[in-house]
Amino acid sequence: MSTGVIDPGLIDELTGIVGAAHVLHDPEMTVGYSIDWTRRFAGATQLVIRPGDTAETAAVMSALAAAQVPVVPQGGNTGLVGGSVPLVGEAVLSMRRLNICEPVDELASQVTLGAGVTLADAHAHAAASGLSVGVDLAARDSATIGGMVATNAGGINVLRYGAMRAQVVGIEAVLADGTVVSHLAGLEKDNTGYDLGSLLAGSEGTLGIITRVRLRLHPTQPERATALLAFETAADAVSAAAALRRGVASLHALEAVFEEAMALVSEHLGTTPPVGSLGSDPHRSLPDRRTGGTSDSAPGEDGGGAWLIAEAAARTDPSDELGAAVEELADLVVDAAVALDPAARQRLWAFRENVTEAISAAGIPHKLDVTLPAARLAEFVDGVPDVVRATDPDAQPLLFGHLGDGNVHVNVLGPGGAEPADEVDDAVLRYVAELGGSISAEHGIGTAKLSQMHLNRSEAELAAFSAIKRALDPAGLLNPNALLPPVA
Numbered sequence: 001m002s003t004g005v006i007d008p009g010l011i012d013e014l015t016g017i018v019g020a021a022h023v024l025h026d027p028e029m030t031v032g033y034s035i036d037w038t039r040r041f042a043g044a045t046q047l048v049i050r051p052g053d054t055a056e057t058a059a060v061m062s063a064l065a066a067a068q069v070p071v072v073p074q075g076g077n078t079g080l081v082g083g084s085v086p087l088v089g090e091a092v093l094s095m096r097r098l099n100i101c102e103p104v105d106e107l108a109s110q111v112t113l114g115a116g117v118t119l120a121d122a123h124a125h126a127a128a129s130g131l132s133v134g135v136d137l138a139a140r141d142s143a144t145i146g147g148m149v150a151t152n153a154g155g156i157n158v159l160r161y162g163a164m165r166a167q168v169v170g171i172e173a174v175l176a177d178g179t180v181v182s183h184l185a186g187l188e189k190d191n192t193g194y195d196l197g198s199l200l201a202g203s204e205g206t207l208g209i210i211t212r213v214r215l216r217l218h219p220t221q222p223e224r225a226t227a228l229l230a231f232e233t234a235a236d237a238v239s240a241a242a243a244l245r246r247g248v249a250s251l252h253a254l255e256a257v258f259e260e261a262m263a264l265v266s267e268h269l270g271t272t273p274p275v276g277s278l279g280s281d282p283h284r285s286l287p288d289r290r291t292g293g294t295s296d297s298a299p300g301e302d303g304g305g306a307w308l309i310a311e312a313a314a315r316t317d318p319s320d321e322l323g324a325a326v327e328e329l330a331d332l333v334v335d336a337a338v339a340l341d342p343a344a345r346q347r348l349w350a351f352r353e354n355v356t357e358a359i360s361a362a363g364i365p366h367k368l369d370v371t372l373p374a375a376r377l378a379e380f381v382d383g384v385p386d387v388v389r390a391t392d393p394d395a396q397p398l399l400f401g402h403l404g405d406g407n408v409h410v411n412v413l414g415p416g417g418a419e420p421a422d423e424v425d426d427a428v429l430r431y432v433a434e435l436g437g438s439i440s441a442e443h444g445i446g447t448a449k450l451s452q453m454h455l456n457r458s459e460a461e462l463a464a465f466s467a468i469k470r471a472l473d474p475a476g477l478l479n480p481n482a483l484l485p486p487v488a
């Protein structure tokens with residue numbers, strides 16, 4: 001495998017395939033492809049290649065394989081685990097130019113999209129036929145369909161439609177040696193052997209380059225009602241979330257923001273949530289980040305309040321159904337606000353959708369994206385701040401996530417926005433594993449969680465993963481620093 005100086009002959013060959021404008025080697029042009037969205041993971045590359053279609057992708061991969069050049073596929077570069085950037089001089093294969101939306105197949109309620117189509121464009125394209133894509137997330141303007149399949153992205157509607165893998169009914173990909181595998185008929189029932197779409201979903205660019213995806217679409221649910229509910233404790237929010245899941249058939253999203261994250265996003269937005277209280281001192285939950293001092297609060301106290309956003313969506317107005325369910329939660333909810341029109345709903349969503357951006361504006365966090373079994377969720381939310389502070393007393397944990405899926409995003413900032421101690425990651429992920437949870441709910445493993453895979457996966461499972469990797473990519477050229485240890 002070569003990560004040394006790139007042979008000029010290879011550059012000429014690649015230029016012949018994709019055109020000079022799409023082979024970048026000037027550091028000023030490649031730098032943007034070499035640092036991730038969080039700014040935590042950065043490397044360098046001598047080569048960014050931007051193919052325009054499947055045939056070009058195949059020819060590029062064949063040339064890189066012949067020259068034994070490792071490659072990181074990249075879509076919108078919004079991944080949060082350091083898997084989308086070259087860490088040890090790999091070439092970058094940017095898939096953004098594969099951005100064709102084929103006509104929606106209204107008979108089948110399916111569509112075939114290029115890997116580089118952004119989620120926002122996919123939504124707009126499906127909506128023009130009265131249909132919708134089942135996955136939605138805040139990075140929708142940049143995240144690509146190829147990257148979302150490669151990470152098996154989740155987002156805010158998983159409780160209704162499942163994650164990205166559940167949307168895939170066909171896939172086309174280029175293997176490490178340049179071979180094209182294409183299975184895009186989209187037959188709902190098709191038990192003709194291994195399902196490469198399922199295998200590539202969540203493979204994080206380590207098994208193949210996704211070039212086109214056929215997605216299952218869903219009827220649009222244009223009528224919406226959104227509630228912001230405030231709770232005194234995480235346990236109350238978890239109980240309410242379970243009741244809403246059981247009781248609201250039109251439930252479309254069920255998201256949570258816990259006290260410290262709510263304080264930060266409120267400060268970022270310059271406004272406070274319309275329900276619930278951030279405490280008498282509006283900066284009560286921020287002193288660690290501001291001063292670098294330590295917290296002396298008792299367990300549970302600093303976690304404090306919790307907020308849920310519950311959204312119902314249907315063909316007919318779901319506000320009665322949601323309102324009735326919220327009324328039944330009177331014993332748990334401190335206060336509630338319900339919004340129906342898009343602008344008012346958006347004002348509620350802002351307190352959830354802007355958390356990641358608010359954290360990024362405050363510093364470079366460690367992002368720990370985990371799932372807990374429902375029965376251990378409240379215990380985890382209450383306990384994890386102490387786990388963080390026992391490891392790095394100056395660190396500030398910020399919790400939010402997709403509570404309806406048991407998925408908590410634990411972001412940890414160090415003093416003044418610096419990174420926290422590396423040991424924090426291990427401590428939190430061990431705690432998750434002890435409680436029977438997953439160390440990666442929806443963002444993947446990338447490079448960030450490589451060393452913790454053993455917490456969730458047995459030696460036998462990891463050996464099976466490596467065997468699959470060796471079969472499809474014997475030289476270990478595809479994203480060698482993500483998901484699995486580099487091929488020896």
Ligand code: FAD
Pocket residue numbers: 037072073074075076077078079080083084095115136137138139142143144145146147148149150151152153154155156204205206208209210211356357442443479482
């Ligand atoms: P990239 O970041 O470019 O790549 C991600 C991984 O996929 C890398 O390993 C890369 O090598 C691989 N890859 C990319 N394209 C291809 C391809 N064509 N073929 C093979 N491999 C490929 N994620 C969620 O799951 N849920 C959320 O709610 C969510 N919200 C987010 C909000 C914000 C503000 C941000 C910044 C990120 C969020 N993410 C979320 C993370 C991110 O958007 C997803 O992981 C998304 O799927 C990445 O898509 P991308 O096109 O940016 O992929």
Ligand code: 2HG
Pocket residue numbers: 080138155355356367368369401402409410411
């Ligand atoms: C979200 O749900 C994303 O907002 C990002 O998955 C989570 O920033 C994070 O940790």
Ligand code: ZN
Pocket residue numbers: 155401402409442
């Ligand atoms: Zn998320």
